[in-house]
Amino acid sequence: MRLRFTGCYTVDDFQMSMPEYDTLDLLQVLDALRLCTQCDNDGEIEYEFPCYNFVETLDGLWDPPPPPPAAPELCYGGLRLRSPTGTEYLMGSFFPRIQVQLRHFAQEYPSRDVDLYQWSEGSKFCTGRLESLLTLSRGGHELELKVRGPCDSRVACFYLMEDLLNALEQVFADMSPGLPIERHYLSPTSLRLHRGAPVVQPPEQLATALLRDGPHSSNISR
Known part of the structure; x- marks a missing residue:
């Protein structure tokens, strides 16, 4: 299965890796155990695994706002x-x-x-x-x-x-x-x-x- 740095995988990603199993059932169990979360990504169902999220911190996520009146205090x-x-x-x-x-x-x-x-x-x-x-x-x-x-x-x-x-x-x-x-x-x-x-x-x-x-x-x- 191809590594995705966001930790989000489709059902097909898992199914191709484990063709002998019904991976949808497995993913639903993992979701119930709070190890992943089912998400809708532009109409495609994905499962987010934060333990496999390797995205680095982006700059600017908490920058100071522009001073008033350009932005509210x-x-x-x-x-x-x-x-x-x-x-x-x-x-x-x-x-x-x-x-x-x-x-x-x-x-x-x-x-x-x-x-x-x-x-x-x-x-x-x-x-x-x-x-x-x-x-x-x-x-x-x-x-x-x-x-x-x-x-x-x-x-x-x-x-x-x-x-x-x-x-x-x-x-x-x-x-x-x-x-x-x-x-x-x-x-x-x-x-x-x-x-x-x-x-x-x-x-x-x-x-x-x-x-x-x-x-x-x-x-x-x-």
Whole structure:
């Protein structure tokens, strides 16, 4: 079977490699096990295997927008997900399953105006004017999730981030039940300025800020 760097294969690709089997049945089983996802690519049915996705990161996926009035000012939010010390290596093994989950998330999203682009170490999900970026750290020890959108869509950005987090937590619960995942929130100001190393707020600092500022303080801001 010819290697495809996107990790997407047709039923015929598999059938030619294994003519003695009904590969459609096999692919449906693999889909049910969340090892791949059935996709419609311009009318042709394909199966996406993120574990075989070797596409490199494209430049410009999260570039700063043009300054106003050429483009609206954006609000930003984000966080890093980490597992406890000694279990960091698990994040890399979770990631292919996470990308399968994101494909299902995109297919089931209530809006039709959605787009999901995936590569070997990341995924970008867009819906309407909102964008989100999920990346695996270079060492494969943590995930970084960022969202952004026009300032008048701050609430929608918050709910998009929560929806994505729920999708990720479902994978953690399925693959490693009981494993605690820490949420380290990223400074919205650092994200808006596109700093290479954004300021990170550990969970205990966030709890202190919420006690000080009240429950209506937000981690999605300009």
